[in-house]
Amino acid sequence: MEILYLICSVFSTLLASLALSLLLPFRVLLRRCFSPRASSSSLNEATTLYQGTVWHERRRPVQHSFRYQVRYALFDLDRGTHAPPDHYSADEARQITHTTGPVLLLTVPPSVGYEQNPLSVYYCYDVEGSTRHLKKCIAEVTNSPWGERVSFVFNPHSDQVAKALHVSPFMDMHGNWNIKTSDPGDKLTVAISVLHPQLGNYFNATLKAKKVRSSSLGSDHALFFWLMPHKVAVWIYWHALQLWWKKVGFVQHPRYASPTYKEEALIRDQKLQCCGANAMGLSADDVPQNRQFRWRDAKWPWS
Template sequence: MSHGVEHIAGTTMHKRRGELHHGFRYGVDYVLIDPEADQPKPRLFSRNRFNLMAVHDRDHGGAIGAGQGAVWLRRFLAEQGLGGRKLALGLLTQPRFLGYVFNPVSFWLVSENDALIAVIAEVSTPFGDRHSYFCHAEGFAPITPQTRLGTQKALHVSPFQDVAGHYAFGFEITPSQIAISIVFTHGENGVVATLSGPRAPATSLGLLWASFRRPFGALRTITLIYWQALRLRLKGARYRTRPTPPKSEIS
């Protein structure tokens, strides 16, 4: 999976389809870590302690702010019958920036013999809700760039979309790059979202440069979310109130 902390200086794109068109593209910084290993880290990145950028176990694997990290994932994989297999784990996520964290979506990557066999898309909302989608092919066959993994939408993410419809996930995780697509479809409406970027070892210089080029990290992310929501509202998008979140943690 990963040999040391990796920095993905990527691009995310969202394009709304249907009765109201809207789209945007932004640069975004993710890191890819082994959530169970004490990996070589640049001085400006930390695990479970304050730094310019950091990843904390409590931010992932369970309720927001009360996560258990890889322990949660191992327990879930065992429940799926994968407990006796030699699996490598990776966590692809936006790091905390000077202690502030918000991740619209993080990805738990599960590999066996260097082949990706499962992904958990951990979706969090500005409303404080979280739900994860377990993506795998039949029989946990390797996930290829051509594989499309579908699931029903369960979480209220955008106040301008119904909690209905279907997601189709695509994952291309190679030693040199990451490319992820999420296509949401609800009748004639929907959203296409992508995340892509090259994989590179994280360095203090690279993280420092990212903090200048895309300042404030996760705080910038939440600010842009509200900005796009305002733009949609001004375009006349219908606002939906937040429904009760799903009782299940993973679907």
């Protein structure tokens, strides 16, 4: 039943995206003709575009690596209403991180009716006088094909978080995520590695991107991100197929084998918070005392 649903979902998404893609030039033309100039200016001021490369490397139990080009948007959640739905608002992010300044959201926006976003990052700032500094971040991790999500607070300079989501059917739930990100400017970097009790540091994923000067794009961000989520999905499923071909063991979703995996992740993360600061050279103030783990369950028919 689940496989049949996945096949039907793929075909329905293809048909919907094809229809919306054919309509996209007309929508862009109408927007250029009738949208107020002030609206376009507001959109550009509230959104920064980035283009770069995502790189994945798995070292064990087999060697497997790949890279692909990706485009991201950085939304200023306080300056516009153009951020994609199904994410935190600026006030919600500030409440979760106990910050007082601006909130920026790095994400891949939906395109022609489809969304595929393995990782979104909220950059939460504090303001002191006329300056601001990046204090905390929120990671929002979504898995495929289940559409489950977990979000948690982390220290952007360097942090270690208990793995709290079944991201891939070729990875178990053991181990921790090492995560860090730069303050987004002309360039940005997000790096994640998986530290496993048996396999060691066996997986790395890195996003490196540069700011795109959007003056030539006007308000046509829909063209800039055309089919970007679809390309991400193709890479996810294509490389899952390659791992299966290389005979990497398939890991069943933990809700069947260990229904309490969320509680277990919380316990492991509490131990990290108690013991991990000294090991990583962090002060107690740098380690979030409450990760604010929040899960979103799978939708039908995966639930």
